[in-house]
Amino acid sequence: MTLPSLETTPIPGLVVVRLDRRDDDRGFFKENWQREKMLAIGLPDFGPVQNNVSFNASRGVTRGIHTEPWDKFISLATGRIFGAWVDMREGETFGTTFTLEMDTSVAVFVPRGVGNSYQVLEDGTAYTYLVNEHWRPGIAYPALALEDPSAAIDWPIPLSEAIISEKDQNNPALDPATAIAPKKT
Amino acid sequence: MTLPSLETTPIPGLVVVRLDRRDDDRGFFKENWQREKMLAIGLPDFGPVQNNVSFNASRGVTRGIHTEPWDKFISLATGRIFGAWVDMREGETFGTTFTLEMDTSVAVFVPRGVGNSYQVLEDGTAYTYLVNEHWRPGIAYPALALEDPSAAIDWPIPLSEAIISEKDQNNPALDPATAIAPKKT
Numbered sequence: 001m002t003l004p005s006l007e008t009t010p011i012p013g014l015v016v017v018r019l020d021r022r023d024d025d026r027g028f029f030k031e032n033w034q035r036e037k038m039l040a041i042g043l044p045d046f047g048p049v050q051n052n053v054s055f056n057a058s059r060g061v062t063r064g065i066h067t068e069p070w071d072k073f074i075s076l077a078t079g080r081i082f083g084a085w086v087d088m089r090e091g092e093t094f095g096t097t098f099t100l101e102m103d104t105s106v107a108v109f110v111p112r113g114v115g116n117s118y119q120v121l122e123d124g125t126a127y128t129y130l131v132n133e134h135w136r137p138g139i140a141y142p143a144l145a146l147e148d149p150s151a152a153i154d155w156p157i158p159l160s161e162a163i164i165s166e167k168d169q170n171n172p173a174l175d176p177a178t179a180i181a182p183k184k185t
Numbered sequence: 186m187t188l189p190s191l192e193t194t195p196i197p198g199l200v201v202v203r204l205d206r207r208d209d210d211r212g213f214f215k216e217n218w219q220r221e222k223m224l225a226i227g228l229p230d231f232g233p234v235q236n237n238v239s240f241n242a243s244r245g246v247t248r249g250i251h252t253e254p255w256d257k258f259i260s261l262a263t264g265r266i267f268g269a270w271v272d273m274r275e276g277e278t279f280g281t282t283f284t285l286e287m288d289t290s291v292a293v294f295v296p297r298g299v300g301n302s303y304q305v306l307e308d309g310t311a312y313t314y315l316v317n318e319h320w321r322p323g324i325a326y327p328a329l330a331l332e333d334p335s336a337a338i339d340w341p342i343p344l345s346e347a348i349i350s351e352k353d354q355n356n357p358a359l360d361p362a363t364a365i366a367p368k369k370t
């Protein structure tokens with residue numbers, strides 16, 4: 001059994017997973033997420049209830065920085081992105097950032113409370129992710145401005161040239177007063 | 186809550202799901218699978234343990250016809266396919282076929298015992314699916330020749346021009362003697 005490998009990051013619980021992508025004449029095949037193997041390498045038992053796909057027509061599309069109240073296991077079905085994460089949880093690592101260029105051979109587990117965002121590096125990039133709670137229309141969650149000066153994400157494509165949703169052009173700056181408290185259990 | 190709609194087919198349990206794909210300036214967003222909504226429209230409670238992605242570089246790639254011992258929820262992250270299914274279960278509908286051209290707005294639930302296959306209609310098509318059992322290396326499962334004369338799938342691209350794995354060039358013909366028995370519970 002070829003296990004994917006796991007790498008930690010400066011953000012506690014945010015981990016990078018290198019997948020066993022099998023390339024052949026047809027294209028590739030990958031186990032994008034496999035419960036047993038993910039447990040074996042130390043990911044939490046995830047229990048996805050939703051699989052989302054966001055397709056990005058062109059290089060430059062930038063989405064985020066979103067902190068919905070659930071864990072995410074994110075990856076690509078095709079294309080390339082620059083992923084950026086900001087710890088928005090109360091505590092010592094509040095404000096810590098991590099960035100990673102991702103192709104289809106890598107996945108990232110994003111724990112609840114960590115802001116998630118990405119910039120598309122190739123036309124026709126398909127981003128796919130699993131989450132362990134259901135989204136509801138109108139749900140409010142902390143978001144962070146893509147250009148926040150204290151997070152200071154070094155976007156490969158200047159935000160002035162990026163394609164950004166209306167909603168994501170109005171997100172607030174990082175503010176310790178709105179740090180996310182640990183989930184009550 | 187916008188529910189996807191469900192359509193039955195001549196193969197019992199094989200159902201077509203029309204998804205609520207939201208197109209915008211960036212591309213699209215879709216809830217590709219959402220447990221609560223899928224239950225609400227009548228799909229079985231699925232419990233995925235694995236998410237696979239197969240990427241197909243070119244039009245003409247043809248994969249199948251495979252009957253692994255688990256249910257599948259299949260869809261596309263980008264591109265277009267011709268999907269073909271053959272009922273390989275014991276009983277009155279043994280040998281029944283169903284075909285459907287699929288883009289990213291549609292998904293199909295394929296119950297255990299139904300042969301699954303597809304032909305790629307667009308370069309760069311990413312096929313993604315959820316399954317409710319883990320694959321193991323060397324697992325044996327019934328497969329069916331793509332050109333089987335009694336299934337007689339009307340492939341849009343002639344199989345002589347298709348890109349097919351070595352393994353899939355050696356699958357047997359449809360044979361009632363190897364029909365799949367219902368799962369013991």
Ligand SMILES: Cc1cn([C@H]2C[C@H](O)[C@@H](COP(=O)(O)OP(=O)(O)O[C@H]3O[C@@H](C)[C@H](O)[C@@H](O)[C@H]3O)O2)c(=O)[nH]c1=O
Pocket residue numbers: 052054063064065066068072116117118135165167207214215216
């Ligand atoms: C997140 C989500 C959105 N939607 C709808 C709402 C909109 O009509 C449409 C697009 O939603 P938006 O919030 O604009 O999508 P978006 O792509 O900007 O949001 C995403 O950005 C990523 C960086 C985050 O990690 C994701 O969790 C998500 O927040 O889809 C759902 O139906 N279900 C969902 O789960």
Ligand SMILES: Cc1cn([C@H]2C[C@H](O)[C@@H](COP(=O)(O)OP(=O)(O)O[C@H]3O[C@@H](C)[C@H](O)[C@@H](O)[C@H]3O)O2)c(=O)[nH]c1=O
Pocket residue numbers: 022029030031237239248249250251253257301302303320350352
């Ligand atoms: C199915 C599978 C394959 N593999 C490996 C085995 C090979 O090295 C590589 C490619 O496997 P193949 O069987 O050639 O892939 P394939 O794309 O020909 O097989 C697929 O065809 C679809 C029509 C079926 O619905 C799928 O369930 C699957 O059978 O990936 C896994 O690691 N995990 C898996 O779950």
